[in-house]
Amino acid sequence: MALPRKTLRDAASLLDAGLITAAALPALSALQSRYAIALTPEVQARITAPDDPVGRQYIPHADEALSQPHELADPTADAPFTPIKGVVHRYPDRALLKPLLACPVYCRFCFRREHVGPDGGLLNEAELEAALGWFAAHPEVGEVILTGGDPLMLSPRRLGHILGRLAGLPHIHTLRIHSRVPVAEPSRITPELLAALRLETPLYLCVHANHAQEFGPDAGPALRALHGAGVVLLGQSVLLAGVNDSLAALEGLLRTMLAHRIKPYYLHALDPAPGTARFAVPDAQALELLRSLRGRVSGLAWPVFVRETPGGAGKRPLGPTW
Template sequence: MTALPRLSPTLRSVAALAEAGLISPETADALAPVGQRYAVAVTPEIAAALHAGAGDGVARQFLPDARELVTLPEELPDPIGDAPHSPVPGIVHRYADRLLLKLVSTCAVYCRFCFRREMVGPGKEMLSAEETEAALAYIADHPAIWEVILTGGDPLVLSARRLREIKARLDAIPHVGALRIHTRVPVVAPERITGELVEALGGRLPVHILIHANHADEFTPAARAAVARLVDAGIPLFGQSVLLRGVNDSVPALTDLFRTMVSLRIKPHYLHHGDLAPGTAHFRLPLAEGMALMRALRGPLSGLALPTYMLDIPGGYGKVPVTADYLTPDGQGGWWVTDPQGRRHAYRDTGESHN
């Protein structure tokens, strides 16, 4: 198994968070079981932002919460259904023309609402050399695949050398036409966005990077500089966010987030409805509240800054926009969701409501 490059010093336990003054010693005792169940990691950049008073919009995303130990019956270890579409380790092939390539199962930080929280963290590491070869062979053997999406974990925790190798291998597959990278690294560990890493993404395939951020306060000066390095190198950037209770569940917070992205040359792309991951109900809003927020944003907020509000249908049936074209009330407090193939699925809200 190839070793991961050493990341900057990161707080990797509840005890370390307490020692750094991010939580109280009393709180640490209560949160110890959370840290034993789910991975913890807060980078120096995020810790500095928290010490500087970034507020709940950042803290709630990264500091453990006792409510994470409460799992509702509807919550699933694999909430978006990756496993049924994984023909070989590291590959999720849900749509004919594109797939996910998950080279690594670790991240620079661990979000408390992560939909893959049962599958990522220390000890998961990355694909072995043999598994990586099998994944690349799968891509080469399926000519319908036009786009490869590097995700994980976070692919930008890989070294520039390893990224260059993977990029060259994908460049050499003639039917692959685009490479997308899903990452939090430019925001949470901006020191990793070096000239060497940017250069490693060059070659035949155009690269598009989707940066995950949920609150404007995540864009520290160092994060803004990292984003600029990518854009100035000619890499198009898109934003993806998750609608989260207590983080960005208001018109002012979402407006600030999306305008900040546009000002940094990041096009807001998706606003995801929270997935049914274990221990995350306190983050989720009912769909009706999310729809109301999107209606309130349309008009006052420039269309350039508006993402598409999306729901990933539990069970692996794909994602759809949260609109009347795809969702209809079932008359019993739930919803019927139509997937991209026209099939209908029952969906019930399990998030907390303001009402």
């Protein structure tokens, strides 16, 4: 089946595609000025109904305008740990580099939803040079984690330049990229991009996905190509109500990741970003779900269930324990 021709970027386009109703259009048109919308052709092709496990992740909902008292614009507290634009240094031995804030798709539960979008966040040449200089001046940092936004939205030339500069620092022993591109826009995994990712320094790619239904026919070849380029694939997911909060859905996700050479790494509890309450799974339900999963999948498929501690204190394992 042919893919839809273009990425949907506003509420009117969602209406034309039959993904929202006319009654929802006014509220979602107002919402789009605050929270970006993007559904790639590949994502559109994976949606069978607007509230299915894929549609629920990407199609905006009027409830996003409703913030709860406990929700935070910066739930992981990046700002206090930002020594220079584009860098977050929370842990002694590793730091984030955010070269841009654009993504191929915009998740409705994103913890950086107040900041990401198609028009902002790309570091200019001077800002990028300053960020790379910061890493050169901090030999205690051995691992650099490229995030954003989605670093695989950069041109292969620019990404290759960044990776090459970092890999050339003698104290950098590990590079990591977090991305939805291999699943949400696998057409970006081109020979030019693969060439940029071939490094002597170990490179890990955390593939963000939350349901087996997200893996379309083009995701498999893209992931195989990444593996063939020497990239180690890890999986990062968020436990989301109505998406993967059932035994069948979570087991299916983890098995699908393994089938694509992705080692499940982290399963996150929802970060309390504004307007995301409809995705929250109570801790008791989450722990019971994971207890039920134990023994059904191998240790290779088992992620660490964590929550980001508000205030920037880092990830805290949640269990379950026996």
